[in-house]
Amino acid sequence: MLWNPWHGCRKCSPGCMNCYVYFLDGLREKNAAEITKNKTGFDLPIKRDRHGNYKIPAGTELGTCFTSDFFIEEADGWRGEAWEMIKRRSDVRFLIPTKRIRQFAECAPDDWGEGYPNVTIAVSCENQAKADERLPLLLDIKAARKYVFVSPILEYVDLSEYLAGGGIDAVSVGGESYANARECDFDWVRRIFSDCRKFGVEFDFHQTGSNFLKDGRRYRIKHRDEHSQAKKGEEYLRAELNENENRNG
Numbered sequence: 001m002l003w004n005p006w007h008g009c010r011k012c013s014p015g016c017m018n019c020y021v022y023f024l025d026g027l028r029e030k031n032a033a034e035i036t037k038n039k040t041g042f043d044l045p046i047k048r049d050r051h052g053n054y055k056i057p058a059g060t061e062l063g064t065c066f067t068s069d070f071f072i073e074e075a076d077g078w079r080g081e082a083w084e085m086i087k088r089r090s091d092v093r094f095l096i097p098t099k100r101i102r103q104f105a106e107c108a109p110d111d112w113g114e115g116y117p118n119v120t121i122a123v124s125c126e127n128q129a130k131a132d133e134r135l136p137l138l139l140d141i142k143a144a145r146k147y148v149f150v151s152p153i154l155e156y157v158d159l160s161e162y163l164a165g166g167g168i169d170a171v172s173v174g175g176e177s178y179a180n181a182r183e184c185d186f187d188w189v190r191r192i193f194s195d196c197r198k199f200g201v202e203f204d205f206h207q208t209g210s211n212f213l214k215d216g217r218r219y220r221i222k223h224r225d226e227h228s229q230a231k232k233g234e235e236y237l238r239a240e241l242n243e244n245e246n247r248n249g
């Protein structure tokens with residue numbers, strides 16, 4: 001499930017070039033550069049049904065701020081209230097992706113301590129330069145769980161030095177979606193998977209992107225099929241690596 005307490009964003013990175021928020025807003029003639037508080041869904045985590053129960057059940061994972069960036073400065077006036085809801089719903093897991101990990105220290109709540117136990121911080125880095133800029137910052141902060149999103153993947157990203165220390169819990173790779181999507185080469189995904197396996201880090205291939213290259217052949221994948229095709233690709237990689245490991249004893 002998703003919770004988007006605010007909507008709209010400013011492009012800040014090569015991965016933003018074909019941002020899906022801009023693409024989808026463009027279809028509705030909406031300006032994604034306008035950052036607005038969600039009028040009806042801002043308080044989704046604490047909304048109750050007519051029986052007085054929370055609408056979001058305990059144990060749910062809520063993808064947080066997937067149509068903006070949780071740490072964007074335009075949301076400074078709203079974030080405090082969002083943190084309060086996150087704290088209050090300690091029975092819900094919040095997954096917060098960001099390209100603005102640099103802002104984290106300024107934006108964390110005063111009682112963050114070692115990190116709220118129900119919050120995962122996921123840093124998105126689409127290429128090596130952004131990984132080298134953002135991952136040292138991610139490793140430096142306190143958080144109960146830390147993820148890396150290599151998404152939209154633009155090249156092979158060598159995460160070895162960041163995975164080696166054990167500070168990253170999971171890596172998720174995804175290609176770019178919709179019109180003008182840049183290619184996602186399955187070989188890059190394969191190499192990142194192999195690096196994750198080497199360091200015992202959870203791996204997930206969440207979407208192929210619309211422009212998928214596998215073994216020299218290009219596939220145009222419909223957005224609705226990107227996730228299922230990626231899962232097939234992930235299964236293939238797991239089988240391939242197991243086979244290689246068995247062969248090599």
Ligand code: SF4
Pocket residue numbers: 009010011012013015016019020021022066067068069099
């Ligand atoms: S940070 Fe994310 S939501 Fe914001 S413009 Fe870039 S890709 Fe889009």
